[in-house]
Amino acid sequence: MLQMSKQYEPEFKKKIVRLHLEEGRTLKGLAAEYGVSKANISIWVKQFREECQTNEEAKADYDYMKENLKLKRQLAELQKENDFLKKAAAFFAKEID
Template identity: 55%
Template sequence: MAGIKKTYTPEFKKKVVRLVLEEGRQMKSVNQEYNLGEGSLRKWIREYSEECESNPELNNEKDLMAENLRLRKELAESKKENDFLKKAAAFFAKELD
């Protein structure tokens, strides 16, 4: 019995590609969440990258996604460091009492 081939809208494809490129989600989790085939997302990301190379407007969008991802990671790291410093300050303040 052959599987039914699903078709996805360009908007849907762009949405899931964004989840990976801009938000930093793992392809495996996106595939599971949206019940996608193994290679679908990887193919869509490759197609988007190829399209960005030929279209300067999309290339700028891809660069913005990469920058957004970098800043999200940097913010998450800063929050972790800040939480650690708060705990350390509370610990040492308790020691002084």
């Protein structure tokens, strides 16, 4: 028995691709959360990247997503470093007293 493949709205696909590329969410996590196979998500990401080769608007979106993900990761790293420095400063302030 052949199973009909489920059709997804373009906006839904774009949302999933954006969550993966912009927020760094894993395919496995997105598949579990949205009930979509990892293979489908992988295909959508591949299609979006291919579209970026010919569509300037899609390329601009892709570049924005990559930059946003990079900045989010950098911010998280800097927040960790800042928290560590605050703890170290508090520790040394206690030692001085």
